Amino acid sequence: xxxxxxxxxxxxxxxxxxxxxxxxxxxxxxxxxxxxxxxxxxxxxxxxxxxxxxxxxxxxxxxxxxxxxxxxxxxxxxxxxxxxxxxxxxxxxxxxxxxxxxxxxxxxxxxxxxxxxxxxxxxxxxxxxxxxxxxxxxxxxxxxxxxxxxxxxxxxxxxxxxxxxxxxxxxxxxxxxxxxxxxxxxxxxxxxxxxxxxxxxxxxxxxxxxxxxxxxxxxxxxxxxxxxxxxxxxxxxxxxxxxxxxxxxxxxxxxxxxxxxxxxxxxxxxxxxxxxxxxxxxxxxxxxxxxxxxxxxxxxxxxxxxxxxxxxxxxxxxxxxxxxxxxxxxxxxxxxxxxxxxxxxxxxxxxxxxxxxxxxxxxxxxxxxxxxxxxxxxxxxxxxxxxxxxxxxxxxxxxxxxxxxxxxxxxxxxxxxxxxxxxxxxxxxxxxxxxxxxxxxxxxxxxxxxxxxxxxxxxxxxxxxxxxxxxxxxxxxxxxxxxxxxxxxxxxxxxx
Ligand SMILES: [Fe+2]
Ligand SMILES: [Fe+2]
Numbered sequence: 001x002x003x004x005x006x007x008x009x010x011x012x013x014x015x016x017x018x019x020x021x022x023x024x025x026x027x028x029x030x031x032x033x034x035x036x037x038x039x040x041x042x043x044x045x046x047x048x049x050x051x052x053x054x055x056x057x058x059x060x061x062x063x064x065x066x067x068x069x070x071x072x073x074x075x076x077x078x079x080x081x082x083x084x085x086x087x088x089x090x091x092x093x094x095x096x097x098x099x100x101x102x103x104x105x106x107x108x109x110x111x112x113x114x115x116x117x118x119x120x121x122x123x124x125x126x127x128x129x130x131x132x133x134x135x136x137x138x139x140x141x142x143x144x145x146x147x148x149x150x151x152x153x154x155x156x157x158x159x160x161x162x163x164x165x166x167x168x169x170x171x172x173x174x175x176x177x178x179x180x181x182x183x184x185x186x187x188x189x190x191x192x193x194x195x196x197x198x199x200x201x202x203x204x205x206x207x208x209x210x211x212x213x214x215x216x217x218x219x220x221x222x223x224x225x226x227x228x229x230x231x232x233x234x235x236x237x238x239x240x241x242x243x244x245x246x247x248x249x250x251x252x253x254x255x256x257x258x259x260x261x262x263x264x265x266x267x268x269x270x271x272x273x274x275x276x277x278x279x280x281x282x283x284x285x286x287x288x289x290x291x292x293x294x295x296x297x298x299x300x301x302x303x304x305x306x307x308x309x310x311x312x313x314x315x316x317x318x319x320x321x322x323x324x325x326x327x328x329x330x331x332x333x334x335x336x337x338x339x340x341x342x343x344x345x346x347x348x349x350x351x352x353x354x355x356x357x358x359x360x361x362x363x364x365x366x367x368x369x370x371x372x373x374x375x376x377x378x379x380x381x382x383x384x385x386x387x388x389x390x391x392x393x394x395x396x397x398x399x400x401x402x403x404x405x406x407x408x409x410x411x412x413x414x415x416x417x418x419x420x421x422x423x424x425x426x427x428x429x430x431x432x433x434x435x436x437x438x439x440x441x442x443x444x445x446x447x448x449x450x451x452x453x454x455x456x457x458x459x460x461x462x463x464x465x466x467x468x469x470x471x472x473x474x475x476x477x478x479x480x481x482x483x484x485x486x487x488x489x490x491x492x493x494x495x496x
Contacts, residue, residue, distance in 0.1 A: 007371060007398060008467045014402035015471050016409045062144050062172070067196040069210075070145035071169035072161050072185060078141035078152035080128040084111035087121035095122045105154065106132035113454055122454060126151040130160065140172065140183055146209070147174040147183060155183035158220055165189075171222070173212040184212045184220060192222035200224035208245065233316075233362045233400065235284035235291075235343060242343035243280035249336035250328065252283075254321035257385040258329045263448075271448050272331035279323030282316055283337045287344040288362065289313035296407070298350035305410060308403045315396040322389045352415045353422040356408070360426035361433075363404025365468055369434070371397040372463040373456070382447035405471055412477060420477045427472055434460045 061076040087110040089097055102108025105125030112121055127139035133154035140147055140155045147153070159170035165187035173184045194200055194210035201208075213225040224245075234241035260268055293309040320337070328335045349355070374394025381387040411419045434457075451459070472478055 004372060004463060004466045007368070007375075007401075007463075008470060010398060010402055011368060011405050011467060011471045012474055014409075015405040015474050062141065063169075064145065065196075067198060069169075069188070069196050070172040071188075072138070072172065074161050075130055075138070076141060078126075078128055078139050080107050080126040080152055082107070082109040082111065082124050082126050082151045084109070084113065084124060084150065086110065087112045089121075091121050097121065113452075124151065125154070127154050128152070138185055140174070140185075145172045145174055147172075149183075153183060155185060157185040159185055159187045173222070175209050175211045175225070182211070182213070186212045186220040186222070188222055194222055194224050233285045233288045233292075233367055234281060235288040235340075236358065236362070237343050237346040241281075241284070242340070243277075243284040244337040244340045246276050246280065246335050247338040248334055250334035252279075252321055252336035253325035253328060253334070254318060256322050256325045256329065256389045258326050258383055258389075259385070260329050263330075267448070268330045268332070271450065272327050272335070274450060275323050275327035275330060276335050279320050279327050279335070280337060282320035282323050284340065284343070285316035286313050286320065287340060289316060290344075291346075291348050292359075294348045295350045295355045298348070299352070299355065299411070299414075301407070301410065305403070305407050308399075308406075312396075312400050312403060315400070319393050319396065322393065326386065326389065352411070352418045356411055356415075356419045356422035357426040359404055359408055359411070360423050361430050363401065364408055364471070365427070365430040365434075365464070367397050367401035367404055368468055368471075369460050369463055370394075371401050372467065373451075373459060376459060377451065380447070380451075386448070409475060412475060423475075423478060427468075427478075430468075431464065434464055 060074040061072070062070055063073050064070050086099075087094070087097060091112055096102055096110035099109050102110050102123035102125065104123065105127075107126045107128075108123050109126075110121055111124050127133055130138045133139055136157055137154045138157040138160050139152055141152050142149065155174075157170075159165050162169045164170055168188050170185055171188045173182065173186060175182055188195065192210075197209045200210050208224050210222055211225050212220040212222055235243070263271070289309055289312045293306055293313070296306050296309055324336050371394055374390055374397050378387045378390035378394055381390055408423065412423065
């Protein structure tokens with residue numbers, strides 16, 4: 001069954017390639033605080049007698065302070081058990097068959113799981129000591145702090161132990177950013193925006209915690225952050241997606257009439273946090289389309305494209321209102337957006353390369369995935385009002401994706417090589433970004449429109465291969481390299 005045929009044909013038409021053949025069908029390979037033990041070694045600990053004395057270390061291993069922060073006093077040996085059931089070989093989709101197929105990390109195990117698309121096999125990796133992880137990585141034990149992984153994981157580490165952070169501690173940041181679980185170790189400093197979750201007013205801001213959201217920089221900073229990895233069109237400023245913090249207000253709600261009475265309180269609260277984050281991302285998309293409209297004007301785009309971009313901003317406004325209403329009903333209190341502050345007023349860059357790269361990653365890829373995900377979620381949502389809201393969003397996202405492909409087609413034809421090179425770079429980055437499964441989110445609840453992580457990863461790769469790749473290949477001048485999304489396993493600790 002070719003369930004993405006309609007979406008593919010719509011976007012091929014938008015890209016100006018109505019006569020192109022559709023993607024050939026193919027089998028989609030689905031990808032799919034431990035107790036400290038004896039210190040393994042002291043490797044990685046700086047020993048600088050001139051440095052200020054670190055916070056006194058009461059013992060070895062992972063330490064949890066009264067304010068909830070977790071830091072690493074010394075290396076520990078983790079339990080590397082992966083308790084998930086081994087792949088039987090009879091699952092519907094097989095990314096691996098035996099443990100021998102899992103070679104991308106330490107102690108690979110081919111495990112069996114069940115997701116939206118049925119049973120599948122995928123690789124999981126665990127570690128016992130830092131020595132099994134890559135350079136600048138450490139092994140984080142299962143159950144440490146806020147880590148949700150079901151086994152130990154290798155995580156990017158800007159410090160290994162407290163002694164690497166003179167006068168401070170080497171803190172563990174573990175949080176779900178909306179696409180995967182980011183696990184990082186970084187020094188805490190007095191210049192950080194927050195010192196603990198309490199600084200982020202967690203009661204008023206569900207899902208927000210004091211974490212290290214930027215894991216790419218060499219000097220990561222602790223700040224209040226929640227779900228930031230967006231499907232759709234995020235508002236990206238200085239390389240990071242931005243969204244407003246939640247505020248207690250009810251003037252950003254469009255009635256969704258969701259029935260929440262039968263849901264347990266814990267499920268309601270977690271789902272509320274999820275939809276509050278979704279709403280904030282939809283709200284930020286309004287600013288993103290406003291910026292895109294200005295970029296199109298700056299580049300001399302046709303009136304039709306500028307008009308569509310403005311209409312898309314109004315769609316996003318309605319998406320935000322629907323999502324804030326769903327979040328408010330689930331939470332039992334009014335939730336709306338706070339100010340977007342300087343993010344909404346950030347300078348508008350209008351260079352051809354930066355506009356094309358953002359267009360490809362956020363629009364051609366992000367909105368295409370968003371349209372397919374919205375369709376899937378509306379199909380499985382049990383509540384009719386929720387299903388209707390998701391279907392409305394999915395239909396709009398499909399138009400936004402079509403706008404993106406039309407705009408890319410125009411930019412390639414108008415600006416030639418600089419636009420083509422930028423598009424190639426952006427498609428490659430997007431392929432790498434979605435080649436791994438997201439880590440499990442705060443709640444997997446298909447009836448509430450929250451897919452399990454493996455199912456979401458598999459769906460995204462399916463859409464990349466069956467919709468994005470043929471649309472890309474249909475655009476003149478673009479290569480077919482990287483056109484097929486490689487199936488992959490869960491990220492090891494932190495990944496894209
Ligand atoms: Fe949207
Ligand atoms: Fe959108």
